[in-house]
Amino acid sequence: MEQNLTPQQLWDCALRLLSRRDHGRRELARKLRQRGFEPALIEQALERLEQQHWLEEERFVAVQVRQHVLKKHGPLRIRAELQRKGIASADIERALEEAAADWFALAEHCYRARFTPAGRLDVKERARRMRYLQARGFGPEHIRHALESDPE
Structure with missing residues (x-):
């Protein structure tokens, strides 16, 4: 059964997901695709979210690193988890350096x-x-x- 989902429904869904916690761009796109939204509309919504600073990869990565450090996870596990979420290696390395964890x-x-x-x-x-x-x-x-x- 094909659903006819509107751009407004997509926007509302994306905001609902982001209101719960930060997401990476790839992770949010995957969740929206799973809900049946069209890839072209998803891309437009992600661009708009980034322009309005509601979707920020750098902030997401920093929060993820901080949470993993609080859980006493080491750098290898943090790196693997973030790579699994589709974060670029350069962003991961920058966040690990900025965390300045001992x-x-x-x-x-x-x-x-x-x-x-x-x-x-x-x-x-x-x-x-x-x-x-x-x-x-x-x-x-x-x-x-x-x-x-x-x-x-």
């Missing part, structure tokens, strides 16, 4: 929140703890720092 301290904090100091770790337990930090998005140097902060 990834070493964050990895250590994340590690200490999850694990109690255990002294000397056997290989299996050390690997388990490393996998935990890897899954949170920390790189090898951050993981090494966090594990070495554990008093042995």
